[in-house]
Amino acid sequence: MSEKKEEEEEEDAQVNALACFLHDTYSDSFRSILLDDDPSKLHFPLVIEFAELMDFDPKFAGKLYSSPDKYLPFLDKAAKWVKDKMLEKLLEELGDLKHAVPRKYVRVRIDVSGSPLEFPEASPSIGKVRVNHMRKLITLKGTVIRSGGVKMIEYERDYMCRKCQHSFSVCPELEAGNRINLPALCPSKSSRGCGSASFQFIEGSTVCRDYQEIKIQENVQLLGVGSIPRSIPVVLMDDLVDSIKAGDDVIITGILSAKWSPDIKDVRSNLDPMLLANYVRSTNELKSDIDIPAETEEEFKHFWEKYRLTPLKGRNFILEGICPQIFGLFTVKLSVALTLIGGVQHVDASGTKVRGEPHMLLVGDPGTGKSQFLKFAAKLSNRSVITTGLGSTSAGLTVTAVKDGGEWMLEAGALVLADGGLCCIDEFDSMREHDRTTIHEAMEQQTISIAKAGLVTTLSTRTTVFGATNPKGQYDPDESLSVNTTLSGPLLSRFDIVLVLLDTQNTDWDKIVSSHILEENFDEKKDKTNASDAKWMLPKLRRYINYVKRFKPVLTKEAERVISSYYQLQRKSGTHNAARTTVRMLESLIRLAQAHARLMFRNEVKQLDAIAAILCIESSTTTSPIVDTVGNALHSNFTENPDEECILTCDLDSSHFIKCMSC
Numbered sequence: 001m002s003e004k005k006e007e008e009e010e011e012d013a014q015v016n017a018l019a020c021f022l023h024d025t026y027s028d029s030f031r032s033i034l035l036d037d038d039p040s041k042l043h044f045p046l047v048i049e050f051a052e053l054m055d056f057d058p059k060f061a062g063k064l065y066s067s068p069d070k071y072l073p074f075l076d077k078a079a080k081w082v083k084d085k086m087l088e089k090l091l092e093e094l095g096d097l098k099h100a101v102p103r104k105y106v107r108v109r110i111d112v113s114g115s116p117l118e119f120p121e122a123s124p125s126i127g128k129v130r131v132n133h134m135r136k137l138i139t140l141k142g143t144v145i146r147s148g149g150v151k152m153i154e155y156e157r158d159y160m161c162r163k164c165q166h167s168f169s170v171c172p173e174l175e176a177g178n179r180i181n182l183p184a185l186c187p188s189k190s191s192r193g194c195g196s197a198s199f200q201f202i203e204g205s206t207v208c209r210d211y212q213e214i215k216i217q218e219n220v221q222l223l224g225v226g227s228i229p230r231s232i233p234v235v236l237m238d239d240l241v242d243s244i245k246a247g248d249d250v251i252i253t254g255i256l257s258a259k260w261s262p263d264i265k266d267v268r269s270n271l272d273p274m275l276l277a278n279y280v281r282s283t284n285e286l287k288s289d290i291d292i293p294a295e296t297e298e299e300f301k302h303f304w305e306k307y308r309l310t311p312l313k314g315r316n317f318i319l320e321g322i323c324p325q326i327f328g329l330f331t332v333k334l335s336v337a338l339t340l341i342g343g344v345q346h347v348d349a350s351g352t353k354v355r356g357e358p359h360m361l362l363v364g365d366p367g368t369g370k371s372q373f374l375k376f377a378a379k380l381s382n383r384s385v386i387t388t389g390l391g392s393t394s395a396g397l398t399v400t401a402v403k404d405g406g407e408w409m410l411e412a413g414a415l416v417l418a419d420g421g422l423c424c425i426d427e428f429d430s431m432r433e434h435d436r437t438t439i440h441e442a443m444e445q446q447t448i449s450i451a452k453a454g455l456v457t458t459l460s461t462r463t464t465v466f467g468a469t470n471p472k473g474q475y476d477p478d479e480s481l482s483v484n485t486t487l488s489g490p491l492l493s494r495f496d497i498v499l500v501l502l503d504t505q506n507t508d509w510d511k512i513v514s515s516h517i518l519e520e521n522f523d524e525k526k527d528k529t530n531a532s533d534a535k536w537m538l539p540k541l542r543r544y545i546n547y548v549k550r551f552k553p554v555l556t557k558e559a560e561r562v563i564s565s566y567y568q569l570q571r572k573s574g575t576h577n578a579a580r581t582t583v584r585m586l587e588s589l590i591r592l593a594q595a596h597a598r599l600m601f602r603n604e605v606k607q608l609d610a611i612a613a614i615l616c617i618e619s620s621t622t623t624s625p626i627v628d629t630v631g632n633a634l635h636s637n638f639t640e641n642p643d644e645e646c647i648l649t650c651d652l653d654s655s656h657f658i659k660c661m662s663c
């Protein structure tokens with residue numbers, strides 16, 4: 001028997017065995033495909049677990065990993081066979097399929113979760129993809145930074161040999177820019193072959209498929225400091241098209257291929273790796289989630305047991321772990337904690353979603369510690385992007401349309417890539433004009449709608465923005481923030497907290513800071529591991545912030561009373577703060593008070609939380625009767641006994657606060 005015959009017989013036997021496996025393991029999935037009455041669908045994914053296939057036939061699973069081009073079609077063939085068989089059975093059972101739409105294409109999708117294909121050699125990071133992964137079934141993790149438009153490509157054409165009438169199909173070479181190349185000689189399998197090179201296209205035989213190109217980049221969080229995040233183009237087809245968008249975190253299993261770089265005069269073409277996607281998993285919901293072990297939970301409960309009588313002392317102990325290398329700046333550390341913890345997102349009476357994520361801006365002279373806070377806050381978040389107002393990619397802060405290989409693609413900016421996390425923006429005022437308009441929607445509605453070059457989409461930016469900027473020249477306390485920062489009023493009003501760090505001459509302060517810095521350097525060798533009074537280190541702070549975010553604190557009556565009275569007080573006062581006293585300020589107060597309740601490990605917002613929120617808002621106005629005269633957060637320091645000193649008699653009706661020591 002000829003070798004070809006043998007090979008065909010072997011293939012048939014393999015397809016039959018796979019058909020039994022698919023039928024026995026996935027008959028429910030087939031049934032739901034056959035009963036799916038969505039007439040717009042042409043391609044139906046059948047997701048199978050690689051681990052189950054390995055249990056059924058380890059040898060075939062190994063071949064599928066190393067030569068997916070050859071063996072994936074076996075699974076599609078087997079799936080088609082089972083689908084047709086089950087259709088016959090269903091027709092007997094149901095009489096007729098009311099919504100019988102042609103289920104021409106069932107695509108087998110391979111889910112590698114829980115299988116050896118999750119190991120590094122089969123799931124390399126994007127930067128570690130090498131030639132030895134070529135044409136193999138590999139899995140890559142990353143964030144979608146670019147997404148192209150949805151197109152249709154001619155995926156199959158049939159031709160007939162003019163000499164021996166043998167008909168055959170040809171497919172485009174994705175690697176050669178989807179060009180369809182005809183074979184040099186007639187591919188007929190008859191023993192001698194006719195050797196003709198003249199073929200005729202069979203009219204009406206073209207099969208088109210939906211096609212989309214995206215680009216994914218490895219998650220900067222997983223890289224060492226200084227390493228450049230690598231990216232790779234990915235081809236999506238059929239039901240995978242438009243299943244993900246820029247900013248999404250994805251895990252993609254596919255065949256590693258390569259495509260020729262675009263022809264550029266006098267530039268040598270080379271092969272750029274490309275992944276032909278077989279299966280896409282979006283991991284967005286896990287974006288900012290980390291699991292907290294039970295013993296850590298116990299540790300936090302025990303901590304607050306210890307500070308039950310002096311809760312503010314407990315809180316300040318936690319705050320001292322924020323940016324420990326920076327001395328003092330109590331208001332800044334409190335504001336950073338509240339900004340990272342955030343409030344509870346809710347829908348208001350009019351059905352509008354009110355964001356839970358606060359935004360914070362530091363306006364300060366050079367050398368006042370702004371960048372240190374940005375970097376520390378980024379390390380405290382599970383998902384963060386650090387950039388400057390100009391943005392670290394051509395997409396800037398929001399999103400832009402770029403031409404890639406002649407094609408228009410949407411490129412995600414920092415706010416989209418930081419979706420679900422924190423976006424730290426240094427030199428905030430250096431933002432481009434384009435971003436200055438789109439950032440308003442991104443920060444308030446937490447979406448960015450874009451319609452460019454035929455690409456129309458809405459991207460999500462549930463991102464906390466932490467900005468830093470120097471004042472324009474010498475800070476003038478008599479001028480508004482807008483004048484001092486060249487940031488528009490509407491943009492400033494999106495920030496829940498705006499703190500001013502003025503490096504005013506203050507000899508006492510300079511003395512304290514300099515001795516602290518010297519002491520810090522001197523203490524490098526001092527053993528700080530004495531558990532009882534050692535500040536919380538960064539990992540513990542991260543776990544704490546993640547843990548308390550689960551609380552959904554509700555406002556108590558007295559908290560509501562304090563907030564609404566303060567709000568009315570502000571509305572009545574003739575100061576220029578009245579301009580900032582909008583409903584947006586009310587939402588900020590609620591957000592920050594909820595964040596403070598979470599910081600205090602509580603599920604209800606008490607008067608104390610409302611006051612802490614007011615302290616942060618008041619610190620945001622450059623002159624305030626509650627905080628020190630110039631509203632200079634640089635000189636706000638931790639008090640010795642916050643609980644005793646926090647004496648507050650809110651005589652709100654007499655329209656003023658009696659001095660509130662810094663609680």
Ligand SMILES: Nc1ncnc2c1ncn2[C@@H]1O[C@H](COP(=O)(O)OP(=O)(O)OP(=O)(O)O)[C@@H](O)[C@H]1O
Nearest residue numbers: 325326327365366367368369370371372470513517
């Ligand atoms: N209160 C402080 N305690 C200890 N160190 C401080 C304090 N304020 C500033 N520093 C030190 O001053 C240096 C400058 O800090 P940083 O670079 O964050 O300033 P910056 O405000 O970002 O300056 P620029 O606006 O120029 O970027 C850092 O090494 C920081 O540790």
Ligand SMILES: [Zn+2]
Nearest residue numbers: 161164186194
């Ligand atoms: Zn021929």
